Amino acid sequence: MDYQPPPFFSRGPAPLVRLGFFVCLAVLLMVLDARFRYAEHLRQVIALLAYPLQRVSLAPGDLFGAAAGFFTTQVSLKQENEQLKAKQLQAANELLTVRALRSENAQLRRLLEARERLPRESTLAEILYQGRDPFSRKVIIDKGRQQGIQPGQAVIDDLGVIGQVTRVYPLLSEVTLITDKEQRTPVQVVRNGLRAIIYGGDRGALELSYMATNADVLADDVLVTSGIDGTYPPGLPVAKVSRIEQDAAYSFAKITCVPTAGTEQNRQVLVLSREMNLPAPPVEAESVAGKPPKPKRSRTRE
């Protein structure tokens, strides 16, 4: 029998054993999080722990902002006021037209016995910070489940769509920008109504994927949301086509677009509630495909 004397200093398991244990745990968590999204509850609990830290870390920035705001000169305020007045005059003119158009539109829809579009509720939120994750494009906003935010809601600014709420914490939520590589947005070309799906590309650009080389897309075409998925209201500006590379060697054209909205600049955003009066998805498609279709975000492995 091999007898070993008890160790003088008990130090627990060897470092290599500990490393193996924790690495296995981390890999398990990553797989659960990335592939199956099972780790959401754990994330919520840890995020709640990190929340006070996040709030405290935001304080210096807020303080600086408040101080800078206090010392804003009267001249710049006056200038801004004049600019805003001019803008409002312009907007009022357009508003009058919009009102007339809206009533006309409602009447036409009634004539067509179409389903009337309900006005969506919206929540004003402020971007707290950009996630310190260089691999994805996400921002954290200051409204969460307590304020009625739900995952899947669209987020817009004054110029167009900036993204979609992907995770909701009790007091914060995480918005994946349309420029994220994993984010897809259903769009439509304004000029000819061509439907497509736009993907996040490199360096804050967007890419219109899986369009045939002969598809009718031109440079400077404006892309708006198609509204087919029920997540985004139709007609919100998303992007503008900046460059088209057509190569006969590939079956698809490479179409690069620039987002319309200030995805990286703005602080105030609007979170739109989801439309609830959607018709149920067709039953046949479900039984044939085996699982319900996911139009808004499908995870693909490249």
Added chain:
Amino acid sequence: MSFYEQPQRILLPAKVGYMAFTLVLALLFNLLPWRDVTGLPDMVALVLTFWCVHQPRKMGIGIAWFVGLVMDAGNGALLGQHAFAYAFLAFAAVSLHRRILWFSPWRQAAHVLVLLLASQMLMLAVRLVAGGVFPGLAYFAGAFIAAALWPTVSFLLLLPQRRPESVDENRPI
């Protein structure tokens, strides 16, 4: 300058509360609302390395792993990505702690640079496997800046453990 040439001071024992406080401070730094600043030093990784090198019996792989989870949840990153990298970092730092302490601060920084770069490589590999985009070479600049901060940070973190220099004729050391 080698270990024998420089005067060594006898330090007071490190307090666990102080170690936790410095980690929280580093977390605060990392969670500051940095907009699009590239090449930010990862202070949490630096402080973890420091305590793993100086107090390997009080700081270890488990704590590093948990701090990594907090980083992941706070940043909305893939859950477990920082935990994975920090666990490796802590393991490497604990196993190298006897060697690293023999060197002068700047040579220690060279060791730390290798450790930090390796942990960033791990994180990059994990994210590329999980389907992320390559963030550019500027991503690695953070490790160089953090390593350059090592002498300052280790001086500051050791301050509470130093005792005032008092000349006592009767004291043996």
